[in-house]
Amino acid sequence: MNMLCVFLGLTTFSMAYENLALKKLAYQRYQYGGLEGTLTDARNAVDGLKSNLSVWAGQCVISDVGKHEARWHVDLSSIFSIHHITIHYRTENIPWEPSNASESFPSRFLGFSLYVSNTTDESEGKLCVQSENFTLNTIPAVLTTNCSVRGRYVIYYNERRTGVVYPDEYSTYAYNELCEVEVFGCRTSGYYGKNCSIPCPDPHCLYCNLETGTCQECRPGYRGHHCELECPDGKHGDGCQMDCGRCKDLQQCHHINGTCLSGCEQGYIGEKCMFCENGKYGQGCKSNCGHCFNSHGCHHANGSCLTGCEPGYGGEYCKSHNLAYNKPTYQQFQYKGISHDLTDASNGVDGFKSNLDVWGGQCVASENHRQTATWWVNLTRIQAIHHITIYYRTGNIDWGVYNGFTPRFLGFSVYVSNTTHKAGGTLCFKDTKFTLSTIPAVINITCLALGQYVIYFNERLQGVAYPDGYSSNAFNELCELEVFGCPEAGFYSSDCSIPCPDPHCHYCHPETGTCQECKPGYGGHNCEKNEFDTSFGTIVVITILSILLTIAVAVIIFLKFRRTKSPKDKKKENDQKQEEAVYENGPQLYTDLTVVDENEHYVELDTKKDMSLYQNMSLFHGTK
Known part of the structure; x- marks a missing residue:
């Protein structure tokens, strides 16, 4: 087999550097779905296997066909110093040559870019290589590029944008067909050399050039060409970019960790004299942060969760309770053409909504050619609901007129009921005005109702004329349905922390606190009437009168019998x-x-x- 290998910009090359990408987490956009998932999975490019570069071997990444964009990345799990990167592209085990014109594997490789970034956004990273100068005759199947940079994510990207003129040799659509991506560098900071065994010359250097040892980044608290200077007044930490807190008498904080050695000014707390410590926010740091994702702290001033919310919670402060999270679900006509777990009704309440494609296993999918589509979640008991949020399936492509799932969302209804039948429930929302260009993929519905079941429904009945843009058949393709309200009866407010004003109120309005339903045995506008006491007293009086009446009748009969003897x-x-x-x-x-x-x-x-x-x-x- 003919194989072309090219090394770009390498002055020295040694396999002594460690492959930092081996068996790390990987992601691809638009995985090919026509085969078993393991044959085309994103992790195949970092499994260490590259002996069989055919799709059937399960050693390569394969993206979907007909796409204008191809994206893949590997998460190295931490920031590392990288020396070089090697890509093994799919060859299907046939000679690598430009014989198949515009749709050969070399044509699909052409035009790619390679980035290293500290985030999954390539625009925030460094471009290591862009293959715009390659042709079918020059692009190699195995490509190694020098990329002396630090980063956490290595990102492969290719595109074939509509309206953009590409060279004739380029494929019509964009692909990522990587059989192996190897990222070589040093795992331990502060060292360089072929074996990553030589300490960086400058004692306060965190990362140095892996070949020369020249310092590239100082340790926290230091600066200067050789990292010989401490941070200036008012600064500390990484790159001396972090501000000191409000230290007493405005003295300088510790140049590395920012600790105020002399204490804090009035109104500030903590070792660093910041606004609030982790888990608190607001005036006097007395308010508790909500349920932020991975238990990360919230913004010290306004309490917002910077990393998002834990599953089961929502809202800006992550204090709103999702009553539907992981509750029992049902769907009518589940789609059975693929693995059951990819389309299951429970996917609509699993707390995942990052991948809105059926292959992500985070969405509900119903069968084709149906006139009705019903899905519901059982909250397990009657709950006081405030609002409902729906994330609809997008296929991870731009939502709107040209998205094939948009017509399927139009015309839907949402009900809250005490049974699984919508006819006996409250209609929260019925879409009659949305169009292909106005219906959102994520919609919030205010629904101040009491109920146990939240029901999603859509229909396309025969003989009924529906507006232009509606799909021909009915679908439910919910990727997440969140039901926000108070999990415990007798409370209200955005975080359900305020007891209902009326002591005998069972459910009150989630915003105003006005009682909507009294506890058993109580009635009245403010649940002030003890109906149990009144009814119990009535029963006692009736019982006593019945007993007395029975005794009187018995006495009369007895006396009458005695007097009537002959x-x-x-x-x-x-x-x-x-x-x-x-x-x-x-x-x-x-x-x-x-x-x-x-x-x-x-x-x-x-x-x-x-x-x-x-x-x-x-x-x-x-x-x-």
């Missing part, structure tokens, strides 16, 4: 008693035995003596 019943009762006495006691004398005749007159019987048992029995039964 004379015959009374006579029969006495006879039974006398008979029982005879059988129980045998023959004996009977005295004062009263017999009731049929005329209800009482007759006193004299004492009967010397009667037989038979006579007694006859007398008792009235026989002669």
